[in-house]
Amino acid sequence: MNLQPQDSSYRPVRSILELRPDIGDPVKPADFPKTILRYRNDRWARAVGLEHLDGSGWLDHFGRFAPLPGNLQQPLALRYHGHQFRHYNPEIGDGRGFLFAQMRDHKDRLMDLGTKGSGTTPWSRMGDGRLTLKGGVREILATEMLEALGVETSKTFSLIETGESLERNDEPSPTRSAVMVRLSHSHIRFGTFQRIAFEENEQLMRQLVRYSLNNFYGGESAEHDAALLLHRAAEQMAKLAASYMVAGFVHGVLNTDNMNITGESFDYGPWRFTPKWDAGFTAAYFDQQGLYSFGRQPEAIHWNLGQLAVALRLICPAEPLIEALEQFAPLYQEALAEHFCWRLGVQSKGLEPDRSMIAAAEAMMRQDDIGIDRFFFDWMGGDTSEQISTSKAGTDFAQHMKTYTSSRSRGHGYWQGSEPQSMLIDEVETIWDAIADDNDWNLLQQKIRDVRTMGAALRSN
Structure with a gap:
């Protein structure tokens, strides 16, 4: 489940050029008044051989978008259509982002570095091509939590504050601006x-x-x-x-x-x-x-x-x-069934027994009003006899769990704590408020550390 990335060398490729010129349009990045580094994902930088970049080099490539060695010499805003809430829209495409670079990672996979908030493109319509700093912070939190929980997700690679004030209808304005780079296994969309x-x-x-x-x-x-x-x-x-x-x-x-x-x-x-x-x-x-x-x-x-x-x-x-x-x-x-058993820390018994167990788990969570993160934390490995609910749903689930074998030890320090990691909206807003009000990034940095600790515990045997 989303194994820890390993060190790799920088191996640039330009495979997307096989599909030029009809796949995308060459564009120029915006010229930002400032480039203040707020986040760099060093563990995934190592996986694509870019951990060697110093501070100025990082800002040069991911804030000003100077081409990486041997890579695309001009970014491409990719073309696409889409059903948006099931209504077909032929007027969309990369409107505030572009494909910046391609390379091989530690698994020899083709990886794309794409942007969000890097300026206008032919597909921007009436948009300003920018990203709010809050939007970038939220993407960091989403990708870190999902990666830890074994979801195949893009990785937030870089977030740089750009010194502009943006007007938005869905958050207090003016608000701070940023440009983000994400690392993905392809930007080819449906x-x-x-x-x-x-x-x-x-x-x-x-x-x-x-x-x-x-x-x-x-x-x-x-x-x-x-x-x-x-x-x-x-x-x-x-x-x-x-x-x-x-x-x-x-x-x-x-x-x-x-x-x-x-x-x-x-x-x-x-x-x-x-x-x-x-x-x-x-x-x-x-x-x-x-x-x-x-x-x-x-x-x-x-x-x-x-x-x-x-x-x-x-x-x-x-x-x-x-x-x-x-x-x-x-x-x-x-x-x-596979993923549920993985997060629960038990060995699968086969599709039908697993489906029955999952149905009992869902009933228990609903009827006993148990949060999802709390449920998995308490029952990890099934060794929770002291916490068996006395409700009918809880008793039913406990009977299922008696037949399962643990596949993960509770030896990791994360399981010794009293509270599971979560990423609920109130906590997200608290992290952002500290940044917005006091330019305090400590809560974000601590949350990333805590989430990665949970991810390591879930990956441990």
Whole structure:
């Protein structure tokens, strides 16, 4: 589950140029009045060979966007379309970000460095192309927590304050500005395929399918490469949906332009973690119908895969695409059981026993009003006989747990504490208030340390 990154050398590549010129547009970064480093992700910098950059070099590359050696000489704002709350929008693309660089990581995976808040592009529409500092801080917190909980997520790589004042409708303004760099295993979105299908560009669609299989899925091939890609994407998206649920995470904006072909979670706007196992909990105030509520996220991701299948019909018959789509539900159930057992610290007993145990756990959390983080913390490894609830739901779950074997020791110091790590909205706001009111970054830095300690405990045997 999202193993700790290892040291690697810097190995630049420029694979995206295989798809030029139709995949994106060359752009220039904004010229910021200031570049104040607020966060650098040294452990992931080591994984892509960039830990050697000193302070001025870091600011030069990730605040002023001087090209990295041997890399893209000009950033690319990628083109895509997307269903936004299930309404098709052909007027979008990278409006405040761009692909800045590509390289290999410690697993020899192709990785992209992309930006958020780096200035206007041809796809900015009426936007200013900027990012609020609060938005950047929230993305740090989301990605750190999700990584610790075993969710495949982009990594917040750098956050630099830029010295501008921004006006926003959804937070007190004027507010401080920033530019963020994220490290992702691809920036190719479902919406990228949708745009190509909209334009009926068969040649580019075939090139993009082959690019994706070559760079993200080991160069596999089949009679229908598009169906193979959809099948691989369905496998990864099923894992993502399951990991969201076990983490208690609500992304908030699961549009097709926010779906990565590798199944990696990214682009965190109105995200939240739900305090309780509440299927109707939503993250975005504007999601009034609950389309992307906690409990509907697997459905939303499956629907998005269906739109990817529609796009791939440009070069592939329907039958193998339908077959790939139909794999999502069983793959999701398998992934949910695997991830639930992993976080609980027990060995899986098989799909049907695990599903029964998970149903009992959900009932216990709902009926006994137990928070998700508290539940997993208390029951880690199943060694909690002194904490067995006397409710019917609690008794039922305890009976299930007696049949499971622990797969993780409670020896790590994290389990000796009295409180689990969480990332609920009140704590997020407290961390931001310290920054906004007093320019105090200590709470953020401490939270990152605490979350990483939890991640190490979850990875330990």
